[in-house]
Amino acid sequence: MIPYFCRPFYIILMTNKKKEWFKDWFDTKYYHILYQDRNDDEAQLFMQHLISFLALNHDSTILDLPCGRGRHAVFLNSLGFDVIGADLSENSITFAKEFENEKLHFEVHDMRDPFESKFDAIFNLFTSFGYFNDENTNIKVLKNLKNGLNQNGVLVIDFMNVNYVKKFMINHEVISKNNIDFTINRSIDGNFIKKDIQFIAGGIAHHYTENIKFLPLEVLKNYFKQAGLQIKHIFGSYDLTAFDTENSNRLILILE
Numbered sequence: 001m002i003p004y005f006c007r008p009f010y011i012i013l014m015t016n017k018k019k020e021w022f023k024d025w026f027d028t029k030y031y032h033i034l035y036q037d038r039n040d041d042e043a044q045l046f047m048q049h050l051i052s053f054l055a056l057n058h059d060s061t062i063l064d065l066p067c068g069r070g071r072h073a074v075f076l077n078s079l080g081f082d083v084i085g086a087d088l089s090e091n092s093i094t095f096a097k098e099f100e101n102e103k104l105h106f107e108v109h110d111m112r113d114p115f116e117s118k119f120d121a122i123f124n125l126f127t128s129f130g131y132f133n134d135e136n137t138n139i140k141v142l143k144n145l146k147n148g149l150n151q152n153g154v155l156v157i158d159f160m161n162v163n164y165v166k167k168f169m170i171n172h173e174v175i176s177k178n179n180i181d182f183t184i185n186r187s188i189d190g191n192f193i194k195k196d197i198q199f200i201a202g203g204i205a206h207h208y209t210e211n212i213k214f215l216p217l218e219v220l221k222n223y224f225k226q227a228g229l230q231i232k233h234i235f236g237s238y239d240l241t242a243f244d245t246e247n248s249n250r251l252i253l254i255l256e
Helices: 004-015 021-026 029-034 040-054 071-078 090-099 135-147 162-168 217-227
Strands: 061-064 082-087 104-108 119-124 149-160 172-177 180-189 192-201 204-213 231-235 250-255
Touching: 021 204, 029 172, 029 180, 029 192, 029 204, 040 071, 040 149, 061 071, 071 082, 071 090, 071 104, 082 090, 090 104, 135 149, 135 217, 149 162, 217 231, 217 250
Parallel strands: 061 082, 061 119, 082 104, 119 149
Antiparallel strands: 149 250, 172 180, 180 192, 192 204, 231 250
């Protein structure tokens, strides 16, 4: 048995144990508390712009990967599409399964693994690429996405514009949500954009990180070439405005 006076220290060590950061962080309730104010209206408007631009037929099959708790997948399904949402977080998929119907399904899937099915469109949204330290693993993910497309299928990657992030990064802030004060420190360390997240909840100190590879467009182009993908269109916002290297806040890529 752990002595009483050691227990708080032990708990802190456990929340900092070395794991893949996305497995550790995304599967907690605190991730969803911190990001609970995501703009759903903006997300839905983005989907409407995207569907209109891609001119997808209503019998098209769409994979939303990773889908989180399914906000994009549910909305796409409401437009009449046959949608599968997939995510590594079992907790998120359990939540999303409450919305399933004949044309909307959710499953646990690691995007490092190949798909059994093929799709007319695959959406990789909300900066859900560049999680992995190894460049080859990120390229492997792209190859999986490419191989998951039907003939003439389209891949959409919604990434951050790293030049914009570097220019306007807020290095330190405290965000209060549900009576929890999240202390956020951001930095660019080598080839990664890092977000350090610390807070106390339930009398326990928590510490998580988000590490996304610093991937300018030119680096991504090299990744795409190695994965056999071709860029068809590039946009710089959820309104699908033209991409500007310094001033666009998003980097939205349409690939085949």
